[in-house]
Amino acid sequence: MDMIQVTNLVKRFDDQEVLHGMDVTVKRGEVLAIIGPSGSGKSTFLRCLNLLELPTMGSIQIDNVILSFQEHKRIADREIRKLRGKTGMVFQSFHLFPHMTAKQNVMEGPIQVKGISTSRAVSLAEHLLIQVGLKDKQDAYPDQLSGGQQQRVAIARALAMEPEVLLLDEPTSALDPELVGEVLATIRQLAKGNQTMLIVTHELSFAREVADRILFIDQGQIVEQGRPQDIFEYPQKDRTKQFLERFNQL
Amino acid sequence: MNWNAIQWNNLFDFQLAQDSAWFVLQGLKYTILITIITMVIGLLLGLIVALMRMSSSKILRYPARAYISIIRGTPLLVQLFILYFGLPVIGLNLTPFLAAVIGLSLNVGGYSAETFRGALLAIPKGQWEAAYSINMSYSKALRRIVMPQALRVALPSLANTLLSLVKDTSLLSMITVPEMLYQAKIIGGREFDYLTMYILVAIFYWIVCTILAWVQDRLEDRYGKFTK
Ligand SMILES: Nc1ncnc2c1ncn2[C@@H]1O[C@H](COP(=O)(O)OP(=O)(O)OP(=O)(O)O)[C@@H](O)[C@H]1O
Ligand SMILES: [Mg+2]
Numbered sequence: 185m186d187m188i189q190v191t192n193l194v195k196r197f198d199d200q201e202v203l204h205g206m207d208v209t210v211k212r213g214e215v216l217a218i219i220g221p222s223g224s225g226k227s228t229f230l231r232c233l234n235l236l237e238l239p240t241m242g243s244i245q246i247d248n249v250i251l252s253f254q255e256h257k258r259i260a261d262r263e264i265r266k267l268r269g270k271t272g273m274v275f276q277s278f279h280l281f282p283h284m285t286a287k288q289n290v291m292e293g294p295i296q297v298k299g300i301s302t303s304r305a306v307s308l309a310e311h312l313l314i315q316v317g318l319k320d321k322q323d324a325y326p327d328q329l330s331g332g333q334q335q336r337v338a339i340a341r342a343l344a345m346e347p348e349v350l351l352l353d354e355p356t357s358a359l360d361p362e363l364v365g366e367v368l369a370t371i372r373q374l375a376k377g378n379q380t381m382l383i384v385t386h387e388l389s390f391a392r393e394v395a396d397r398i399l400f401i402d403q404g405q406i407v408e409q410g411r412p413q414d415i416f417e418y419p420q421k422d423r424t425k426q427f428l429e430r431f432n433q434l
Numbered sequence: 435m436n437w438n439a440i441q442w443n444n445l446f447d448f449q450l451a452q453d454s455a456w457f458v459l460q461g462l463k464y465t466i467l468i469t470i471i472t473m474v475i476g477l478l479l480g481l482i483v484a485l486m487r488m489s490s491s492k493i494l495r496y497p498a499r500a501y502i503s504i505i506r507g508t509p510l511l512v513q514l515f516i517l518y519f520g521l522p523v524i525g526l527n528l529t530p531f532l533a534a535v536i537g538l539s540l541n542v543g544g545y546s547a548e549t550f551r552g553a554l555l556a557i558p559k560g561q562w563e564a565a566y567s568i569n570m571s572y573s574k575a576l577r578r579i580v581m582p583q584a585l586r587v588a589l590p591s592l593a594n595t596l597l598s599l600v601k602d603t604s605l606l607s608m609i610t611v612p613e614m615l616y617q618a619k620i621i622g623g624r625e626f627d628y629l630t631m632y633i634l635v636a637i638f639y640w641i642v643c644t645i646l647a648w649v650q651d652r653l654e655d656r657y658g659k660f661t662k
Contacts, residue, residue, distance in 0.1 A: 236563055261571065269569045279564035283582050293568030296578055338564075345568050 185248075187212045187348060187380050188233070193242035195228055195404075202228050203404045205242065210349070213378040217385055217395035217412075221427060225404040226384040230351050233382070234271040235264045246270040247348045272342030274352040278334040280326040286313065286337045287322040293345045305344075312340040316370050332363030336370050343374075350374065352383045368394075388431055392416055400424050447630040454621045458634060461614035464531075465603045465642070468613070471535055473596060476542025483543060484550035485576075498547070505544025511605050513537050518609040530611045538599060538606075545595055546588075553588035554580060586657055593650040597643050604639070614638055 188210035195203040202225045210216050218226050231237040233244060235251075238259065243252035249267045251259065280289050290309035294300045300308075313319050316336040326334055335355055342350060355371065356364045368390050375381060375394050385391050391398060391412065398415040400408045400423075408415065408424045419425045486498035505513070518533040528536070557580050565575035607616035618635045622628035 234567060236566060265569055265571070268566065271567075273563075273567035275560060275564065275567075277560065279558075279560035281561070281564065281579055283586075292578065293570075296574055297569045341568065 186210060186245075187214070187247060188382075189245040190233070191243045191245075193229070193232060193244065194240045195225070195232055195237060196240045201240075201404065203232070203239075206401075206404075206406055208399065208406070210380060210382065213380055214396045215375045215379075215381045215383065215394055216397050216399055217383050217391035218399045218401060219385065219388065219391060219427075220401035220407075224401045226401055227353050228404075229401065230273075230353050230382060230384055233349070233351060234268050234273055235259075236273075269345070270348045272345055272347030272350045274335070274338050274342055274350065274355050276354040277358045278326070278331070278338045280334055280338055280341070282326050285323050285325055286318060286329065286340075289326070289337055290340045290344045293341065297345070308344060309340070312343055313337070315343075315373075316340045317366070330363060331359045332366045335359065335367045339367075339370055339374075343379075348380060350379055350381045352381060352385075354384050354386065356385070356387060388416070388428075400427065402427070445629060446633050447627055450621075450625055450627055450630050451634045454618075454625075454631065455634065457621060458614050458617045458631070458638065461612055461617040462638065462642075464606070464611055464613040465600065468531070468534055468538065468603055468606070468611070469596070469600050472538040472542055473599060475535070475539040476595075476599075477546055477592070479539060479543030480546030481550050483547035484554060487547060487551055488554065502544050502547050505541055506548070510537070510541050510602055511608060513541065514605060514609050530606070530609050533609055534603075534606045534611050538602065541602070542595060542599055545598075546592060549588050549591045549595065550584065553584035553591075556587050557583050589654060589657065590650075593646070593653075597646060600642055600646065601639060604635070 186209050188208065190206060190208040193203055193206040193208075194201065206229060208216075208229075218229065220226050228237060232239045233246070239253040240255055241253055243250060244267065245251075246267060247270045249270055251263055251267050253259070280286075281292065284292065287306070287309045290312055291302075291305040294305045294308055295302060310319065310322065313322050316339055318333060318336055318340070321329060321333060321337075324333075326337070329337065335358075339350075339355075352371065356367050359367065364387070368387070371381070371383065372394055383391070383395070393412075395412055397409060398412050399406060400415065400419075400421075402423050408419065408421045415424065416428065419428060483498045483501060486494040487502065489495050489498075514533065514537040517537045518528060518530065521528055521533075561579055561583065562575055565579040570578065603611075603613050604615040606613050607619060610616065614635050618631035619628070622631035625631075
């Protein structure tokens with residue numbers, strides 16, 4: 185069974201349809217980079233996967249959990265959290281909990297949601313903070329950390345829940361250029377470690393390097409997908425070509 | 435104005451103030467007790483009403499709005515009179531103490547509901563989403579993530595509510611709760627010197643409120659920001 189199977193996913197806000205029936209499959213351990221112009225629905229797609237947005241129609245399977253959606257059908261919180269528990273999310277602007285230290289941010293989910301003991305949560309958090317290179321900042325509060333450090337803590341926080349799938353929505357877009365590298369290095373390392381990931385990004389060269397597959401979305405539809413070298417060197421569709429050309433000019 | 439002609443003793447009789455201080459202070463325990471009970475009940479009520487007011491369900495939202503509107507739109511003294519003098523008419527006899535606690539709690543609830551609502555709305559949506567993204571439930575996200583931040587936002591305003599509450603307990607003299615003003619009026623009537631007694635009560639209230647304001651400052655220093 186594939187890790188993710190999204191079928192005919194439709195998302196409407198009021199009467200504006202933002203995703204027009206997307207079908208996406210992701211294999212275990214695969215890294216999928218999602219690219220596309222602003223407003224094309226990349227974030228909405230990602231947010232539908234962990235149900236921060238409720239899809240209007242279609243179905244989502246992640247690991248062994250399947251949910252299908254219809255207009256006006258209410259989904260129980262229990263179902264939502266079952267699917268959401270398969271995912272972790274990294275936001276463009278981090279959203280660390282400002283009243284907790286780096287370590288507490290990472291421990292919060294395991295203790296409060298999974299109910300593991302404090303001592304185990306501490307060692308888990310310390311282990312993850314080492315992994316993202318921030319052991320020495322474990323007692324710092326978010327406002328004492330740089331953007332890049334905050335984002336790495338946010339990645340550790342997401343990983344602490346041991347998600348099957350990590351969703352990253354433009355994880356480096358809010359960072360000063362000199363801080364982008366450290367976050368990309370962390371993500372690169374995760375990709376090597378077989379973590380299934382969906383990354384929305386404008387860092388095309390990074391997408392090319394780290395992703396197993398590229399998904400190009402425009403106006404709420406998948407225009408083209410394939411291996412990075414195919415998409416970047418031999419794009420088939422005009423819209424993909426235009427998008428990549430505009431980027432290359434920058 | 436001829437300062438030498440003023441009868442200072444008619445304004446404030448030190449001897450009387452000194453002699454009656456202890457009697458008036460008997461009322462302070464009511465002030466303190468009622469303030470504490472009322473603040474706790476009122477804040478809980480305010481939080482619940484704020485959440486109802488922000489709910490997507492009309493059945494929760496409308497009663498909350500009506501409640502807030504009534505509490506904020508009518509004088510506290512009138513609310514207390516209605517509770518104390520009105521309820522016996524429909525067969526509910528309240529002791530002055532109970533009427534006081536109910537009336538003031540409802541009042542604190544109405545005002546703090548708006549404070550809580552404002553503070554909760556001030557917390558960025560991203561904090562809820564981050565809490566949900568680590569699979570917290572609504573109530574856990576509220577309790578662990580949003581509320582601690584909202585409380586910091588609400589603290590100055592809640593401290594004002596507390597100071598108002600302390601001072602508003604003086605209104606309870608009107609429904610025969612023997613708090614400080616009530617006690618003072620007894621002596622004022624007996625000694626034909628209300629002014630000394632009112633000034634004495636004012637001084638006591640001022641001292642209590644000054645202490646509370648000092649505590650508030652300490653709290654804001656401690657919890658006002660997120661780093662140590
Ligand atoms: N909560 C919302 N309510 C109404 N419309 C929304 C909402 N969220 C997104 N949209 C609309 O959905 C469309 C897709 O938005 P989305 O944020 O998914 O785009 P995106 O591809 O992530 O863009 P960007 O690259 O700028 O982040 C946009 O037209 C946007 O205005
Ligand atoms: Mg986006």
